[in-house]
Amino acid sequence: MFRLRFLAAGALLAVAVGCSGGPQFVPVSGVVTVDGKPYAKGVVSFQPVGTADNPNPGRGSSAYTDENGRFVLKCDDKDGALVGKHVVRIMTRGNDVVGRLPDGSSPDDAPAGRVDPIPAEWNANSKVEFDVPKTGTDQANFDIVAK
Numbered sequence: 001m002f003r004l005r006f007l008a009a010g011a012l013l014a015v016a017v018g019c020s021g022g023p024q025f026v027p028v029s030g031v032v033t034v035d036g037k038p039y040a041k042g043v044v045s046f047q048p049v050g051t052a053d054n055p056n057p058g059r060g061s062s063a064y065t066d067e068n069g070r071f072v073l074k075c076d077d078k079d080g081a082l083v084g085k086h087v088v089r090i091m092t093r094g095n096d097v098v099g100r101l102p103d104g105s106s107p108d109d110a111p112a113g114r115v116d117p118i119p120a121e122w123n124a125n126s127k128v129e130f131d132v133p134k135t136g137t138d139q140a141n142f143d144i145v146a147k
Helices: 002-020
Strands: 029-034 042-048 061-064 070-072 084-092 129-132 142-144
Touching: 029 042, 061 070, 084 142
Parallel strands: 029 142
Antiparallel strands: 029 070, 042 061, 042 084, 084 129
16 A cells, blocks of 8 residues: 555656746747848847846747748757757858958958848847747847848
């Protein structure tokens, strides 16, 4: 009888830990536009922001945009992003993009059409934040103004 109670208590504990433990991923999707037009070459990254209580909030999520600028975030084998505040980075996918100089201009020797239309403040230097709600969202929309 003791063994049966012990097994039942262990099973109950396992269920309780499995349901309440660990970070919560929720569905997150949206649209990226550049100068009001859907951006099909984007890479979108959400990185959770740490707090004093939780300095290491977990892994970030990312996605590619489709031909309509739409993206759906994933983290490894999980769909979505962690609940809470994130720094958002958006950059152009591919190896054929040269980039921009710190002042936002293009390098003089950059081949025509190879300069990233997304300004640096959206990627490496991003200060853009997005708060992922507990219910998730399909309205993580970003309109980037190219310089």
